[in-house]
Structures are given as C-alpha cells and as structure tokens.
Amino acid sequence: MLKLRCRYCYFIRIDGRMYVKCNRYPRHNAMEPFNVKLLW
Template sequence: MAAPIAASCTGLLRAALPRALSARFFGALGFSRQPTLLTTNVTPLVQQVAGFKVRQLPKRRCHYCYFVRVNGRLHVECSKHGRHKQREPFNAKLLW
C-alpha cells in the first residue's frame, strides 16, 4: 500500500521541478538521481527537553549534579545529564 503513495509523491516532486533545472542541480551535487520524499531526511523543528522531576527530598544522582536554591525551593541541576533535574514541590501554605 505504501508503494503507490510513494510513486505518486515522487511523480509530484518530479513534476514540480523543471527537468533541466533538476538534472543540473542534482548532478552538481553528485546525486545519481533525484531524491524521493521517502529518502530525504527531515529534521525536527523542536527539540524535546525533559522538565524537572518533583521530589520531596531531591538528591544528587551523579557527581555532576549540584544544588541550587530558586525562589525558596531546592533544585538539583546537572551539567552532564539533563534528565537528573529535580525540584521540591510547591508549598501550598506559602502561596496563599
């Protein structure tokens, strides 16, 4: 089922580019044929980043971790592993 979709997408790509332009462009880059939509690499636009884990008692997980006090709460930051980030929960009594 994927083959007809890929064939139609390839046909659309070839129809969009003029033949002389595409041959000269792809030949100059060293491609033997035009890339299809399935072979092109798509990079993500947004890099996912893990947030803080909320712990009652944050602990250092490696020797790169260090403690930081932010707005009265204890945070653990790590210069090597971003997944080690932790923080204390909010104290609801202090918020109101």
C-alpha cells in the same frame, strides 16, 4: 526528598525552593516537591 544522582549534580536555591541541576544529564534536573496546603 532531593538527592544528587551523579557527581555532576549540584544543589541550587531559587526563590526559596531547592533544585537539583545537572549539566551532563538533563534528566537529573529536579525541583523540591510543592506543598499543596500552602497553595490554598
């Protein structure tokens, strides 16, 4: 589950997937977990 880790983090949706972006702490960048069952 994605969560905001600091006050500089924000949610963004790209191609139907949720991302967390952070301009101050790049290590906070995260992507929604990939559903392997949909891959095959």
